[in-house]
Amino acid sequence: MEVQKFQYDNRIVRDFAFASVIFAVVGMLVGVIIASQLFSPAINANLQYITYGRIRPLHTNAIIFAFVGNAIFMGVYYSLQRLCKARMFSDVLSRIHFWGWQLIIVSAAVSLPLGITTSKEYAELEWPIDIGITLIWVVFAINFFGTVIKRRERHMYVAIWFYIATIVTVAVLHIVNSLEVPVSFLKSYSMYAGVQDALVQWWYGHNAVAFFLTTPYLGLMYYYLPKAANRPVYSYRLSIVHFWSLIFIYIWAGPHHLLYTALPDWAQSLGTAFSIMLIAPSWGGMINGLLTLRGAWDKVREEPVLKFMVVGVTAYGMATFEGPMLSLKNVNALAHYTDWIVSHVHIGALGWNGFMTFGILYWLIPKLYKTDLYSKKLASFHFWIGTLGIVFYASSMYVAGIVQSLMWKEFNPMGVLQYPNFLETTLQIIPLHMIRAVGGSLYLTGALVMVYNLVKTVKQGSFVANEVAEAPALIKDDNHVSETKHRWLEKKPLQFALLATVAVLIGGMVEMIPTFLVKSNIPTIASVKPYTPLELQGRDLYIREGCNNCHSQMVRPFRSETERYGEYSKAGEYVYDHPFLWGSRRTGPDLHRVGGKFPNLWHYLHMDNPRTMSPGSIMPSYPWLLTQDLDTSSTAAKIQAMQTLGVPYPKGYELIANDILRQQADSISLDLQRNKVPAEPNKEIIALIAYLQRLGMDIKTAGK
């Protein structure tokens, strides 16, 4: 058999590793800043670019796509080459992938603070960046499959399957959720509206967690955990079941939760039984990881790499148990819109993604630099301070979530809300938010210690950019007699990818067809009319400032909510909402019925400084809205884009839109001037007030 010599590309692995470390620090730092803004809103120093609403998406995007994203590519590029016994398909594509991804991150870091956002969570980036992401993802896919095809190893290890599922599914999710109509170079409207937009967005959100934060990391776990422990994975059988059930569960079982009520009884019972059964494979993955360490637990005591991985895998188990629990109706009624959800995602992000990444970095960087880790002691310190950070973070947020939710729901014996003022519930949990910020700071401190440790390690080692290896060439036509189907399949990466895609697509369709049908099934409400041009502009300011990061626009049909906010929300009210703005966390009160509740003057003063109207409020001040001129040059284009999307503005409306806008602005400004406030009609605040006063008014007028 001919033995071939070749070289592994370590440079690309190192570059992604450094990028991941840098963005970890940046993303966590922004996290600590926004956490602090929630009890001390003055931190932004009245600078519009760093208000909570604008940089909360910066935090989530930096962690998900910059820190975790770069870590995925680092882990994949190292393990793929070794598992395939081949260099990456193309060095040029590797470079393009690296620099393209960093360019996307930089453009996100610039555009989000500027308020350029689509408002859809974890998909906030505007359309030109979306296209960039698509192109870079294709480059990654070509480079990946090219390597798999030219491999020198007959079989594909299970980690590669997880990578393949990631590549194909993320592509599908990103494209479907990013369909939008451009208005200008940096502004677009979602193709979907209201309920449908929400369904698509959370189909994306749910599966992005699965296929960006989970499947690639499971692949990494199946490679790096055995590596670090120096023993094979506990059960390869279990890993196969784990893989196939996981890619089915997330995409297929997802719709069950939504559609359960529509099922006949027998199917509901079957489905429920099955859902419980399905916790088994994902826990199977955790157990598989932990049992890999059987007989090696003494190593865990000494080896920080393994410590990180053990806690990481355990956090995966906790989060995947909690997820299905949160989907239960009665648990969800309590947890939705609260800090409980924030805690849940941080168990995943800090525990699973964070600790797995740290473990891999501590193992990988010394390998790349042919040296030992500079200090195991510092790494152990990082482990303990990080764990402590997670404990502080999670426990305070669980308590905050439950406390606030119970306060929202509490009635006194007279049958009225015990805490009718929303602010009371906010102030109650402020100490817990402070503890959360402490937890986050501890975690960040640990990461900084890691940076020091890794820099020292790099300095004492010498980097091997091209690592020499050898392996026998793969002989194409040898006669294997007893070939099972699956072995045939996993020898053919493209067929495998195709099958995984089919699984994902059928599952996706089962969920998406009802989503598309829902549009024609939403009862229209005759009094619901498209937004006026001024309101539309105001709505875009609402999006620019990221108000939806703290305020929901969805009153649920609970007595505690209708009592507090008014009539519960109807699907028909959102038919012209491109995009939907339901929000996911009620840091402030729901706004869907805020229209007409307060006079224009209240809004004007409240936006200038919320504390003048609500002492103790943690909302940032928005003084710039009072001084900045509203850009009306975009009105016509916006109306036209809405017409393209089927919003029934009369023909030629875009030509008179600005006249109508000015009329409405004049009347609001006149009302304010009557109240001795020098509000000019061309300021941004006027448009925002117009939008806020419109919210929920359509069905109120219908009742009259």
Next chain:
Amino acid sequence: MLSKYLSSIEGISAYPIFSLFIFIPFFLAVTIWVFKLDKKYLNYMGEMPLNDSTESVEDRN
């Protein structure tokens, strides 16, 4: 609210039932098949991350 509107779609229950009926047999088939896999193959696969042929080879550069 979502489920209310979704459940008003005619024949909607076909979709979840369809996915349930595809997934259950698939899941069972994978489980059965996995248990029938041959031990030698499983060992080989499990060892794969540990045999990446770099440690034993001298490094240039």
